[in-house]
Amino acid sequence: MCDVAAFSLTDDERVRLSHPLVGGVILFKRNFESPEQLAALTQEIHALRSPNLIIAVDHEGGRVQRFLGGFTRLPPMRALGEQWVRDHVAGLELARQTGYVLAAELLAHGVDLSFTPVLDLDYGRSAVIGDRAFSGDPGIVAALAQALVAGLGEAGMGAVGKHFPGHGWAEADSHVGIPRDERSFEQIWASDIAPYRHRLGRQLAGVMPAHVIYEHVDAQPAGFSPYWLQAVLRERLGFDGVVFSDDLTMEGASVAGDILARAAAAHAAGCDMVLVCNRPDLADDLLARWAPEILPRSTARIEALRPRQAKDPFELAVEPRYVAAQRAVSELVASLG
Template sequence: MGPLFLDLLGAELSAEERDMLQHPLVGGVILFSRNYQERAQLIELVRSIRAASKQYLLIAVDQEGGRVQRFRHQFSCIPAMGDIDAGARQLRMASVDLAEQLGWLMAVELRACDIDISFAPVLDINGCSDVIGTRAFSSNPEQIVSDAGGFISGMHHAGMKATGKHFPGHGNVKADTHHFEATDSRSFDEIKRYDLSVFRRLISQNKLDAVMPAHVIYSDVDDKPAGFSKRWLQQVLRKDLGFKGVIFSDDLSMQGAALAGDHVQRAEQALTAGCDYLLACNDRDASIRLLDGLPHTQVAHPDALRAKAYPMTWSELTALTQYRQIAARALEIQQISSELSEN
């Protein structure tokens, strides 16, 4: 299996995409809202992706909940992580228990469509970043560790691995790295004490299967964004925190990655820094240049993130009382959140 995750242009595979998926550098596919019309179409798309490749490809999506949920119609409405605590109080539940149920709900629906990974949860602090905001569980690291730990447990119960993002923490950077280069000028000691403590504790609890670094420069530590930095990935994450899982780059087409050069240079620097997988999204020409220009390399542990079997169809899933109860609870939280925002 190769390191590249590619995207698709539409709701079904094109002839070009079928050829691309057979390239030895391709290790997975990331899906977006443009790839989704309805659940039956998604299941057929996943089937065709698997049929087109000569090897098992990991299929991923950003299905965090809240405003970042690619599949909505015919899926449960997963609330934003930042709404879980308030929703739990309204429902007279512990937030960690509600988070676990929602993690299970999100993951079990994707697994019923044969999707391996949702890139979740967000472990950033809810600070000054508009692009993070309520995607984060809280502004309190203790709360994040507790609720994210519950959410991950739910994902694991559904057979899905968890990806914590955006290491070492994106919440205290105002700029959106999709569109701008971003720098966090805080001291390493402050980042370590605050943002990094979330990752440290969840790694020590063996919760995180994968980590995705931010395209943010932490100027007190390195002049490169974290995803291109050996110091962040090999020294801090691997050695200091003892992380033994998989490292994904964030999307190499984002503006925050542009200072690393063209797409091939970005990919090479990310691999050299310590990334195992590379996301290359929303730029078909760049994806083709990567397939043509990136030296052939293989992922060391190709099965590390493959989802555990969850042999349940959608009809079997919807017959479960547990599923119906949790889906109804998720909808109730959405309604509570809407009412609170109106007031």
């Protein structure tokens, strides 16, 4: 999965996205000018290949929401956690409505997938996670994430939990540093992995591991670790969805070597799809030198991510369910000031 530079495709990007190893595109804020432009861009990307490339985005809510003008402003997940503390039922319903609005609006504009929900626990230690987390309580995280995932699914979109097994304890930002977590496996299993052990874990279409080194468990970051991805996630937890690497250009991935070594390590560890973002030169380098074995089970998992349904923006705007959910979400965001 790679990215594109602006509001429409260049000739070089059309060539890159036509490479048989490319299976998806991730969009960023720089790719959004208006809902109409976004719909045209996604249509252009989908028209390049058959089957279509999967189009994804980090569109969580709060400070991680790539598309704003013309899209509903979504709350940070912490706001849903705070609502749950005040009123469990209302918190769960708002989480479901948030998931529905998030997915319905993206799908209406041709975006197939959002990398959400964040399942990390808020320990008050990680600034890069912070209010992106629902709570520091794994039970609250699991319950609210399940409600949000239900809303995504009702709109037709799968969910991708991140950052397995948990980024909330490590203080460094893996975008610019190499985070380390000194806790034991037993501590991580009892707390951070608890949401994945919840029935929520069986409802996730994908999981994204953290670029974090859990020093007392494995010398490799989780995204490069067969122990974390195969022994724990696949075998012990029984997860059978897509495993996405986090962005391989992040500093937290640098321990594996150059871009080819990073992709090979992630693939060997158990990632079905690797992300190379914001560095088209590295994407081209990887595509020129990498010759991985394409595993049929990975292809099938990725195909299963395709959205089940989508309404066009005009149909969505008059759907009573969407109108009610959008109003409730907007009222919550307005109350945050």
